[in-house]
Amino acid sequence: MNIQFNNRDPVYIQVIQHFKLQIAKGFLESGDVIPSRRELASQLKINPNTAQRAYKEMEEEGLIKTEKNQPSKVTHDQDVLRGVRNELIDEAVSQFVDSVKSINVPLEDAMKLIETHYKEKGDYND
Amino acid sequence: MIEVKDIVKRFGRKTVLDQVSFTAEKGQITCLIGVNGMGKTTIMNAIMKLTPLQAGEILVDGEKVKKDTFEKIVFIPDATIMLPHFTIEMAMEFMKDFYQNWNQRRADDMLAFFKLNRKDKIASLSKGNTAKVNLLLGLAVDADYILMDEPFSGIDIFSREQIAEVFTSHLIEDRGVLITTHEIGDIEHLIDKVVLLNDGKIQKEFMTEDVRESEGKSVIDVLREVFVQ
């Protein structure tokens, strides 16, 4: 596991984002055990407090579950997991739309462009 | 908590620390940043009672520093402070002799992690390995607080990486760490809190995640605002 952090967004949010991506891509599935806070901190080379905070947020969002004396696991709640995927897709598309709209690309052209690019790059990416 | 309260330090007519106050909490990594000058090291020395102050006081967990305090706060300066003819083993033996809180298992773990040879003489070590021995001798004391003066300066990149790894490990967890540095880049993601020192005064004291969250600024951004005007 390796993340290239940027320096301007809170590190804990970048960590959450990383987990959401893993879930959306299907690398992390419901019930999977995730590293402990300390393991995560040393894997990502971040402060253990930051790892702690990221986990706390993810617990509050219902992404992960931690039972007493058990390692944390990805939630079994399919709705939440689907939600994560939708949220990420939504975010990406909305970002894309913002950029193309700002340079006045009509919807049709944009759709065509998407299609061409999508095919060029193949169906799957990493 | 380490509380530095209104400390003033003058060398002759030059005021090095002018009413400096800040705190470093247990369980957090606090970074003392200053672009120039000696203020940072002087603060560390003052906390350990290695230099007298003209005014102000320093408390550790609400108490003035006395002999027993040295069991719960260790200082790792940027130069070796063991006798050069000592081997690493002898240095560990020395520490074990005097510190009740010396943790030999932890020392052995670090010896292995840093790939150091216990029979090596301290004087014969490379700069990177000297820094590692320094770190080992300090961190193997089960102290609540650790002060480190420029742990990354003047050593090779691989040693730097190894030392940075220490910060994210159980060796540091739950302790209060106060470190000084002038190159923040290496450790930007590691630190909880920044105390900015300029011209002997505290310019700013902030939590790194807070400024990222509320202002969208990196530590460097804040430094730039404060120092480049």
Next chain:
Amino acid sequence: MKNFFKLLNFELNRVMKLLIILMGFTFIVQLVGVFVSKNNYLTQVEMLQQNDGSSVSQVLQTIGYFSFDRVVNSLFFIGPIMICVAAILFYVFLIWYRDWFGKNTFVYRLLMLPTERINLFFAKLTTIVLATLSLVGFQLIAIQIEMLVMRWTVPGEYVMEVTLRQLIEFNKILLLIVPNQFELFMSFYGAGILTVVILFTAILLERSYRLKGALIGGTFVVVANLLVILPLILNETIFHSFLYNGEVLLIILALGVIVLAGSIWLSKRLLDKKIRV
């Protein structure tokens, strides 16, 4: 207390090498002295016998017996003692300064040990005292061995046996390092310890205030010493020997104790509050 002994043990280990070198040097040079004195004497004997055909008793009448006293009075014997004294005096300074100026600044470690800092002071002081006593002790043993060597190499008829006690009584320098009366021994070594304590305090003044401290330290040494011998000076000058020697000595003893205590108190304060790395 446990920490004091640990520190003492540590300091003793550090001085050991120097002590062994000094002892070895003293012994070898003094042995050479035995042979030089013996050869000088025997050459004279030979000359008298060959040139004048003197008999043993005539020789003894002309140049006297060979006693160890001849060895003791030569530079070969006194020189090493002087060097040892100088070395110890030098070490009084070295024992502190090397912790600041060594390749690694060891004084950081020492000052951060979880123990009273004055223990450093006492450990270093005790080290100086023990080092001095072991050199003196070694000298006494060395003399016995050197006398043995003399007896082996000089024909018995020329040798005049002297005891160690006689040797000390007749030699001012030996008398200084091993006074033959208990009171004298105590006052010499007491004065020695007081001097070292005063010098230590001056060193700590310098280490706390640097250049300014060196001046204060120098003044401190002069004033402290003057204070102790003041009764002697006053009694000799103003009071025209109004007091008996014993009385003066008692006052000096009292003042000595006061200066000692004051000096240690000041050192403790400096170590706790003013010292700089």
